[in-house]
Structure formats: C-alpha cells, structure tokens
Amino acid sequence: MSDGRDRSPASPSLADWGLGPAVEYVERVQRADGLIPWYPDGPADPWDHVESAMALSVAGRDEAARRAYRWVADAQHDDGALWATYGDPEGDEGAHDGDEPRKETHRSAYVAVGAYHHYRCTGDRDFLAELWPTVRDALAFARRHQAPTGEIYWSVGADGSVYEDALVAGCSSLYKSLACGAAIAGELGREDARDRWLEARTRLGEALRSRPDRFDRTWESKSRYAMDWFYPVLCGVVTGDPARDRLEDGMDRFLEDGLGCRCVADEPWVTVAESCELVVSLAAVGRQARAREIYEWLFQWTDDDGVFWTGYQFEDEAFWPGKRPTWTGGAAVLAADALSGMSGAADLFTDPLGE
Template sequence: MISWEQTVQTARSIAAIQQDDGGVPWPEGHVDAWNHVECLMAMAVAGLSEPVNRGYDWLMRHQRPDGSWAMKIQDGVAVERGGESNHAAYAAVGAWHNYLVTGKDPSPLWPMVKRALDYVVGLQTARGEIVWERDAQGRASTYALLTGCSSIHQGLRCGVLLADHLGDPQPHWELAADRLAHVLAFHPEAFTDKSRFSMDWYYPVLGGAVRGRPAFELIDREWSTFVVPGLGIRCVSDQPWVTGAETCELVLALDALGERERAVRLFTDMQHLRHDDGSYWTGWQFVNRKHFPHERSGYTAAATILAADALSGLSGGAGIFRDIHAPASHTCDCTLSSG
C-alpha cells in the first residue's frame, strides 16, 4: 500500500505534466479524452482542485458538436480526427466521479456528458455491441472492441446515475447499457479478437458487465497467463513485459469482486515501478531488466491512485468501479448471432 502523502505526491506528478491549456498528455505529447479524464479523476482523489477544474474546462472546450473528441489532440489541434466511442463514454465516468469526490454540483458538466453519451449510443448495433469509432468522414466502424465496450458500459451506468441525480432521466442509456452488458457477458463473437492483451481479459469485470460467479471464473481462467508473481501483470500474453496501469486496473477489478487479498498483493507487487518523485514507470521488461518504454506516464500514475483509493477508501469516489455493474444475469436464452 502507499500512504496518503505518497498518493498526493503521485497526483502532483500528474499535475506537473499538465499542459498550459489544461490537457494532460501522454509521454509523446498528445492528449486523448480517456486518459485525460482518468488523470483528472486521480488528481480529484488527492484534492488537487485547480488542475482538475482546468482539465474539465479543456474537455468541454475540445468536445465537438456531435459529442465526440478527436482521438489525438496535439497543442490544441486535432491530429487524428476520428472519434472513439470509449473516449466519449469516459467523460460520464469522470463527471460522476468528480461529484462523488467533491460533492460539487455536476450540472455544469451535464451538457457535455449528454452529448457524449448520445454520440456513444448512436454507434450501437442491432446486436448490442458499440463499434469503436466514427472516422474523420463521419463513417461508423464495422467492428467493436471488447475492452472499449466494457469501459463504455461503465460510462453508460455512470451517465444514468448522473441523469437521475440531476432530474433529467435518460432511459435510452440504461437500455443501451443493458443490451451492451448482455453482449459482453454472452457473445464474444461480437468483438474483434484482441485476447493476447490482458485488458480484454479483466475489463468485462472492471467495467461492471460481468460480476458474480462468471467473473471469478473469468479471472481465474487467465490468471497464470498474465500474472507475473512479484512484478504485476503482462500487457500482452506473449511478451515478458509487465505494465503498471494494467496491473492497477486488475487490482480495481479484483476489489470489485471482494478479492482484497489478491488485489493488495498485486498492488504491492507493482510498486517497483514507483519513481522517487512519485511518478510511475509505464512498464518493466523483466528479461532485459529495463523499463519499457523508457517513460513515466500520467495514466500509470492515475491508475495507481484509483487503485489506492479503492483499497484504502481515500475519497467518496472509492467505489466508482465496485458499485457500477449490470443487473445479475447468468444465462442467455437469446438468438443473437450477428450485428
């Protein structure tokens, strides 16, 4: 575990890389809405209200009229103009989390969230999955990603809670979330195969679509494939490379299942990636024994703070992953077969 003082130090390492316009970048310098929001959530946990407020101002300024954000924004300019569905959905997670942590009126963020989630549900197929993007010409993609849809599921659930809190219910979001959860739980054929990535393993649990006995079975099925004792979890199954962000997301998934012992052990294991200034190396290549890539990333620091919050109850948002989940369902009687 890490202390409150260490948590604040890590949050300040995120604030240190925030750009003058409020964007929180990748090490390469670009900003995307998903990682940006995650960094704002982490800084909110540590009480860094000024950079958080600037970050949400950035998010509102860069939202496009259709509700999306450009995939990559560099120096305030869109350099990859397609709009990812999971990027848009995560704005709702951030807005709901910010309310849980700060208690501040979320209504200033509501128009942004409403446009974002309407963009997302506009990309849902007849079967229920949500395709991963609309390209720069406005054309919807022909395929969906399991990790992205799992994160979208959480975004829709958070959006429903925010809508109800503000007295502006959006039942079509709840319907979209229910349909998406069903496909995530029972129709793997709906998603492009990315199974070598650890995120495709645990994200259905992290995003709340799969819980209960099926979630335990899912986690146990690939545990030995991805978990490297004493170091964390692999980013991809076929490389000797553990990454801090994925490890902390698995910690959050385990916490959501009440698997505290395994969660704490993994969180402790990944602390070898902590730098003296509180930031975190992205990953460790354990055959070459080198940090890879040779960078410390804001999103890794952010995932670490969110995991620490879940395990230690540092803020009112500690349950944001634990408490958001689909209604329990362990069977499928449908005849869905194609998008």
C-alpha cells in the same frame, strides 16, 4: 502531501501509499488549458486525460480537476465526440503513430465516468450540472453508433465513415460510461436520458456476455491483451461468481509473480496501469488480500522521485518504454482509493452501478 480532506488518524492517505509524487506529477504536466498529456510535451487522449483527472479529484486537487473537465467541454465537437488523440507534435490532431484521424466512442464517452467520479469526490452539484451538456452529447454520440445487436462500434473517421466493429475492452468501458451517465441523469432529474442510457447499457451488456461473435470481426482477436480479460469485470459487465472465475482463469496467463500484470500475454512486459486495473477488478470480486499484494509489487517500478514508469521488460531487465505516463500514476491513485476508501468515489468500480 495533504489531499485536502478530513480523515481519522487511522484512515490511509495518498502520502501513506507513497503516491504524493504521482499526483504532483500529473498536476505539473497538466497544460494551462487543462489538458493532461501523457508526459511533458507529449500527446494526449480523452480517456487517459479523464483517468488522470480522476486522480486529481481523489487527491483533493479540485480546481485542477475542474480545468481538466472544462477542457473536455471546450474540445468536444458538435456531434458529441472528441478526437482520439491531441497534441501529438508529429501527427495530425486526432491521429497518433501514423493512423488516420478518428473519433473513438469509448474515449469520447469516458467523460461521463469522470464527471460522476468528481461529483462523488466533491459533492459539487453545480459543477455536475455544468458538465451535463458535455456528458449528454458524448453519450448520445456513443449511442448513435450502437448496432442492432447491442455492441457499440469502435470509431468514426474524420470523413464520418463508421468502422463497424467493436472492442471488448472499449465496449466494457462504454458500459461503465452509460451507467455513470444514467447516475448523473438521475441526480439532475433527467429521467428520459437516464432511461435511454440504461436501455443502451442493458443491450450492450447482453452483447458482451452472450455475443462474442460481434467483437473482433474484422481484425485479429484482442484476447491476448490483458484489458480484454479483466475489463468486463472492472466495468461491471460480469459480476459475482462468473467474474471471480473469469479473473482466476486468466491469472496463469497474465500475472507475473512478484512483478505485475502483463500487458500482452505473450510479451515479457508488465505494465503498472494494467496491474492497477487488475487490482481494482480483484477488489470488486472480494479478493482484497490478493489485490493488495499485487498492488504492493508495483512500487518497485518508480523513478528516484517516486513517479511510475510505464512498465518493466523483465527479459531485458529494463524499464520500457522509457516514459512516465500521467495516466499510469492516475491508475495507481484510483487503485489505492479502491483498496483504502480515501474518497467518496472509492467504490465506483468495486460496487458496480445498477447491479
């Protein structure tokens, strides 16, 4: 598969990594309206939708990526938010697995990362300007739900009620969204918005680094989840030696040698997407060799067509669950880009904005 970009013979490509099937699968599952479900006829959510769209941008599937971002613009509510999930045939719009419909701040705001990523991949300033109102309103929604202590509340119910608690991984993602939104504002000469978002990002970063008491206050701690471990590094909240120390401190707990990263520390299950995000986090702190080693483990978790399964339950020796999510392939493409520099956005996570 060609990704549509010129490169020197020595430069790696998605085909060199064996990622052609992953990209083809994402594009094949994408609906006519642009939405990218988790799998054919399955539900979707805005965060994973954007991650899949980012893979399309890396692969040079620019029209498919634009359709994905235009879906976000069309689906966005007047308050700047999106529902947490879409297209679940067994649930209400905005709900999944029996939950009440809600709007999540980090899922709604992630379009800022995708929009800036697409711009870095393509240089298409006109499309960036087209997406500006969507990015502006999404980040305004998130910022309205920032607490005086800096954290950004997790979700808003269908009735407008705010769930006043915060997630470490979700707020780390919001930190990255605010950084990318500020970069977009700078590109488009929207300095007032840029300053607001950088100020909100600073306060959010201070809460994440210094106020652990402001997170997981009303539910059980999420620290057993790998995302809480590496997301502050992945999203640039923690950098330098503290970031390297944070990753090293969690290796024995989360990394299963030869298999990948556990999704949950006390469950015998490695997942490809979390493993790929760990790979990018390691690359961000200069551990390229270790990152590449872990990444190469993951290609054992594909089907006969080369499409990634969600993960592997190593006690039962079975792929579990038996799904092939689009966003898992998306994460694999983004990890390969971070390791190999295939696109103009390859360093988006390895060289944190504003640091």
